[in-house]
Amino acid sequence: MAAVKLLGFWASPFVNRVQIALNLKSISYELIEENLRAKSQLLLESNPVHKKVPVLIHGDKPISESLVIVEYIDEAWSDGPSILPSDPFARATARFWAAYITDKWWPLLTEYRTAEGEEAKAAAKEKFFEGLVLLEEAFVKSSQGKGYFGGENIGYLDVVLGSLLAWLRVREVTQNVTFLDKTKAPELAAWADRFTLNPAVVNVLPKTQKLVDFINSFTKAS
């Protein structure tokens, strides 16, 4: 069985995505913690295009981009529990929301943080919550009354969205806004707690205080 290495960084939610996927499949791997201010030769060679983490190295083959890696893990370890659903339409729905979360919704948080002035901030916040409501609807449809997007068990969309929870919670603290608003998204709020405590997740997502300290160390340094 070829060795598995993960080039990562503890605070990166995209690395966390891969870690959770590896845990779901019970895959043993070596985690190589990168210093993002002094990237290793291995990282630069394994991901020359983006020079970013996560990079999964399976044997001698590097794979980059968190969503690509998660699909790879699902397909390369096909005898473990499935991460994506098996039905093509359900897969398409999961991939659609994964792209929406990653490309459209998650960047709204940064848009909110960096928006200047009351109006801009309010507009960004509104867009964020509109998206949250869409995701709540998607959760209800996808979970079909069960605990996860994937149904009884964690699936692809749980991993994609759930990996962002640590940073979402940190931003709630630093921005003093309840982003995962129970009144707007009650099912998602309950799912978030459930997801965080899942065995495949519990030791992966960084704790809020550690991330707060991390952010503070940046702002002090600059």
Place this chain on the structure above:
Amino acid sequence: MADEVKLLRTWSSPFALRIVWALKLKGVEFETIFEDLAKKSSLLIENNPVHKKVPVLLHNGRSVCESFVILEYIDETWTNGHPLFSKDPYEKAEARFWAKFGDDKLWLSVRGILFGNEAEQEDAKAQAREHLKYLEEQLEGKKYFGGEAIGYLDLAVGWMANLLSVLDEITGHVLIEELKFPLLWKWMQVFSDAPVIKESWPSRDKLVVKFRAMRDLYLAGKN
């Protein structure tokens, strides 16, 4: 029960063209519904409420949106036709990686040339050339990005095979020179000549008119 397949598209969208190609490669019969993006139909808005964009695939009444998502859906649904992906997970991962690269990086730099002033164009051109070097490497020893046959990545970056010549005509900037990118150069000819691809190209003259107008509008808006 016969499949009912409809594709909401515009005549010029390179993203929708990917789906035309995929359906034709699979031999799937489908109905085309042309959208006017200035006056979006209720069919489009109902079936893609989140983005309100084309392409949208309607398969027996259910909608699939986002071109890469649709391509995967097509490959997983019509499994007897021409495969879009290799069976090998690593080759699949590579195809997905480079497809995303094509949209996130290369397409942006090409747009930078199309819509930029002279200084911006020079920057964008340098970037595009860097991006193209990576794609050139992916063609080593292959006829198509998919190997012996057209695959997912060919469909994902296939827009290059006609839009780059349109770009050349409008801006005078040539990106894929035979000497600099011999494999991409050859691929563009071979890909464009494949029957399913050849018969589906939108009118080049219309594309030139359209993009020229977009460029003029964009530059006027900046000044």
